[in-house]
Amino acid sequence: MKAAILLPVLARHDAVGNDALAMAQILRERGIDTRIFCDVAVGVDAPVHAPAQLPGFAGGPDDLVIYHFSVGWPVALDLLRKVRGQRAVRYHNITPAAFFSEHGPEYARACARGRAEIARVVALDCERYLGDSRFNLDELIEHGAPASRGVVFAPFHRVEQLCAAPADLALLDELDDDAFTVLMVGRIAPNKGHLALIDAFAAHVDAHGDPARLLIVGKSDPSLAGYAAKIRERITRHRLGDRVWWLESINEARLKAAYLGSDAFLTLSEHEGFCVPVIEAMALGVPVIARASSALPETVGEGGLCWDSEDPHVYAASLARLRDDAQLRHLLRSAARRSYAREFAPEVLRGRFLTALGLAT
Amino acid sequence: MEPSDDYLQRVKAEILAEAAAAQERAPLPRRDPPPRGNTTSALDACGIERNRLDYHIAELTGEQYVAFVEQAYRAILKRPGDEAGRNNQINHLARGASKAEILGNMRWSAEGRQVGVRIRGLLPRYLLAKLTRIPVVGHVIDWFATLAGLPVLLRHQRSADAVAAARFGELTAAMRAIGQRLDQLDVELATAGNAVAQLEQRVFGSAQLQQQPMDARLGVVETRLADHIRSVDELRHFFYAGNHWLTTVQRNFADLERISDEQRRRIELLVAGVNESPEAISARSDRHARWSAELGARLNPGARVLDLGSGDGSWLAALAARGIEASGIESSTPLAQAAAARSLAVAAGDPLAALERCSDGSLDAITLSAAGLCGGATALLRLFDATARALARPGWLFVRIEAEPRRPDSDIAADGARWQALLAAAGLDEVSLIESGEGSLVIARCMAAVARTSPSSQ
Numbered sequence: 001m002k003a004a005i006l007l008p009v010l011a012r013h014d015a016v017g018n019d020a021l022a023m024a025q026i027l028r029e030r031g032i033d034t035r036i037f038c039d040v041a042v043g044v045d046a047p048v049h050a051p052a053q054l055p056g057f058a059g060g061p062d063d064l065v066i067y068h069f070s071v072g073w074p075v076a077l078d079l080l081r082k083v084r085g086q087r088a089v090r091y092h093n094i095t096p097a098a099f100f101s102e103h104g105p106e107y108a109r110a111c112a113r114g115r116a117e118i119a120r121v122v123a124l125d126c127e128r129y130l131g132d133s134r135f136n137l138d139e140l141i142e143h144g145a146p147a148s149r150g151v152v153f154a155p156f157h158r159v160e161q162l163c164a165a166p167a168d169l170a171l172l173d174e175l176d177d178d179a180f181t182v183l184m185v186g187r188i189a190p191n192k193g194h195l196a197l198i199d200a201f202a203a204h205v206d207a208h209g210d211p212a213r214l215l216i217v218g219k220s221d222p223s224l225a226g227y228a229a230k231i232r233e234r235i236t237r238h239r240l241g242d243r244v245w246w247l248e249s250i251n252e253a254r255l256k257a258a259y260l261g262s263d264a265f266l267t268l269s270e271h272e273g274f275c276v277p278v279i280e281a282m283a284l285g286v287p288v289i290a291r292a293s294s295a296l297p298e299t300v301g302e303g304g305l306c307w308d309s310e311d312p313h314v315y316a317a318s319l320a321r322l323r324d325d326a327q328l329r330h331l332l333r334s335a336a337r338r339s340y341a342r343e344f345a346p347e348v349l350r351g352r353f354l355t356a357l358g359l360a361t
Numbered sequence: 362m363e364p365s366d367d368y369l370q371r372v373k374a375e376i377l378a379e380a381a382a383a384q385e386r387a388p389l390p391r392r393d394p395p396p397r398g399n400t401t402s403a404l405d406a407c408g409i410e411r412n413r414l415d416y417h418i419a420e421l422t423g424e425q426y427v428a429f430v431e432q433a434y435r436a437i438l439k440r441p442g443d444e445a446g447r448n449n450q451i452n453h454l455a456r457g458a459s460k461a462e463i464l465g466n467m468r469w470s471a472e473g474r475q476v477g478v479r480i481r482g483l484l485p486r487y488l489l490a491k492l493t494r495i496p497v498v499g500h501v502i503d504w505f506a507t508l509a510g511l512p513v514l515l516r517h518q519r520s521a522d523a524v525a526a527a528r529f530g531e532l533t534a535a536m537r538a539i540g541q542r543l544d545q546l547d548v549e550l551a552t553a554g555n556a557v558a559q560l561e562q563r564v565f566g567s568a569q570l571q572q573q574p575m576d577a578r579l580g581v582v583e584t585r586l587a588d589h590i591r592s593v594d595e596l597r598h599f600f601y602a603g604n605h606w607l608t609t610v611q612r613n614f615a616d617l618e619r620i621s622d623e624q625r626r627r628i629e630l631l632v633a634g635v636n637e638s639p640e641a642i643s644a645r646s647d648r649h650a651r652w653s654a655e656l657g658a659r660l661n662p663g664a665r666v667l668d669l670g671s672g673d674g675s676w677l678a679a680l681a682a683r684g685i686e687a688s689g690i691e692s693s694t695p696l697a698q699a700a701a702a703r704s705l706a707v708a709a710g711d712p713l714a715a716l717e718r719c720s721d722g723s724l725d726a727i728t729l730s731a732a733g734l735c736g737g738a739t740a741l742l743r744l745f746d747a748t749a750r751a752l753a754r755p756g757w758l759f760v761r762i763e764a765e766p767r768r769p770d771s772d773i774a775a776d777g778a779r780w781q782a783l784l785a786a787a788g789l790d791e792v793s794l795i796e797s798g799e800g801s802l803v804i805a806r807c808m809a810a811v812a813r814t815s816p817s818s819q
Binding site for chain 1: 368369372373375376377379380381383384386388389391411412438439440472475476477
């Protein structure tokens with residue numbers, strides 16, 4: 001038996017890339033000859049192969065192909081039609097195009113293409129559908145995928161490495177003051193709800209007082225410069241000024257320091273297929289407050305406060321309650337750590353992955 | 362602690378109530394934000410000021426060549442330069458493009474327009490640079506621009522000359538100062554060299570001073586060691602000499618034993634060769650004939666008889682003449698060989714040891730020559746014990762007491778009365794003594810177990 005991991009772009013420290021690399025590693029540890037096939041590899045030491053070589057390597061009836069589906073990529077459809085073995089589609093979700101229509105027309109077109117491909121992927125009648133979350137799997141099922149072939153398990157992640165990494169002491173020192181620090185981690189994209197986040201933080205400052213600080217950690221994209229400008233404009237309009245710290249392209253040590261120095265993790269993202277930063281916060285003991293959209297309620301579970309509301313004052317009041325209620329903080333931290341250990345620990349994911357593919361012993 | 366649903370529901374309800382109340386309240390006054398330290402500077406991990414979108418052209422034209430291009434990338438496009446793009450811009454520079462043209466190309470590229478950095482003073486320069494690229498007209502414009510700029514260039518030239526002259530003066534002074542400093546350093550270096558040499562000398566001298574007593578001690582140790590080695594050599598010599606002496610003594614003893622055995626063998630041969638007088642032989646034959654008659658009268662035909670100390674076999678021959686089949690044991694090999702030569706069943710060996718091997722109560726009679734025994738009281742005890750085990754019940758014991766010139770080493774009593782007393786004391790029955798000339802025969806019957814006799818009763 002041979003196994004192929006197929007994805008368009010393999011990037012280091014990217015959620016999809018981490019998931020693909022971990023799967024390849026686990027399959028190799030099981031003694032299965034495994035290769036990664038992709039068009040582009042960025043910052044990855046692991047050897048990769050051109051997608052066109054996939055049928056020659058793992059096209060036989062005993063072989064396994066896992067396709068990481070996160071953008072439109074017609075090449076994958078052709079390859080999945082050619083192979084004769086077990087085909088598994090790992091669906092990471094594709095952001096609806098509407099989010100990008102104002103600030104990123106290119107992204108909007110790419111997302112539209114990708115979402116149009118969902119039905120075509122389902123039409124391939126693959127043997128397994130692996131959802132990052134129930135939310136993701138349900139989308140495939142809505143498009144016609146048989147529910148009996150669906151399995152849900154969280155993406156493999158680098159949370160353990162983040163927990164083990166040293167924190168940036170300089171940033172940690174800087175955050176160690178009496179300000180109530182709210183953290184948001186995620187790339188600067190319209191679906192991530194940064195504008196609502198700033199509204200909620202401003203409501204918190206207005207209603208519950210200073211000192212408070214909002215850390216926005218996320219890589220900006222020149223293609224979405226308009227969205228970034230809009231965020232800055234919103235910060236200015238709310239007169240938040242230096243209360244908002246925007247940390248772009250930070251390394252692992254500074255990311256860990258940001259988590260350790262924060263009092264709450266707040267995300268008002270409108271569309272998430274899973275949201276790895278939430279489990280990073282849970283593992284590092286930062287209480288989570290989130291909007292109950294897409295996969296977020298499922299990821300947060302009992303380890304945080306989820307609100308099905310767009311009212312910024314609800315989130316502002318949640319932050320204030322978290323700031324003032326030590327018992328609530330303790331309860332949420334404890335529940336988050338239990339939830340992480342039960343649902344998202346690497347060994348748990350490994351077992352679910354192997355079971356889903358029928359490789360568990 | 363489990364977050365019970367009730368608790369969380371209550372907390373959520375309170376949060377919602379607080380949110381509703383907060384909307385009604387007037388905003389709180391803002392205080393100063395928390396101070397921001399140096400660690401979170403405007404520079405990100407790549408060293409790019411992402412939040413800065415306003416520059417003056419003078420800030421971006423100070424660097425030269427590669428550094429200028431890289432700075433332009435970071436300021437205008439907010440990213441590090443990629444290799445292909447950087448090489449392209451450097452080639453433009455190498456072909457004579459102005460910095461304003463490079464900056465303008467980047468600023469008004471698709472990517473630059475998206476980022477939207479403002480560079481004050483760039484636009485007129487960029488337009489001028491672009492106009493000079495128009496064929497013919499551009500050349501004329503370039504000429505005019507150059508001519509128009511000549512007074513400025515001349516001012517720049519004069520200013521540069523003045524600056525250069527001033528710099529030259531400063532450089533000359535600096536060079537002079539450096540030269541003086543170098544001279545000082547040379548002197549210091551020479552001083553340091555002398556100090557090092559002195560230090561080496563002191564270290565070497567100190568090492569020599571310390572080495573002398575060490576050498577003396579080493580000489581004493583070496584002398585003592587040589588003495589010890591000599592002592593060990595002598596000891597080894599004594600050991601070898603003692604060993605040699607012991608080996609010699611051992612060899613001498615072996616020689617003595619060998620000589621002794623040879624002497625004994627020669628004596629036995631000599632004894633075996635002693636000639637008895639015909640009268641003595643005749644008297645012994647008669648005596649044996651009578652004694653064998655005594656024996657024959659007491660035994661049934663076919664009885665099993667063992668003779669101890671058979672000598673040259675004359676007694677066995679007398680028994681055979683009576684029709685009594687008997688076997689004999691003789692300790693003297695030459696005598697046993699002489700008996701065997703007469704076709705008599707006589708074996709060489711220790712008579713008592715042979716008797717002890719027959720301890721199964723199967724012998725009807727035992728005959729023995731008192732002269733054929735040696736070993737004193739121990740031999741008698743062994744004789745009585747073995748007799749009691751070897752004889753059948755009833756069984757007979759015949760002891761011949763007679764002079765035997767070929768047995769020089771017997772130490773057992775040669776007195777018939779004494780033997781009679783010994784056998785009676787040992788518990789044998791019907792002990793009788795038959796005197797016959799030069800010898801006597803003691804006959805005893807064994808009816809029951811024979812008691813042990815103390816050696817002191819001999």
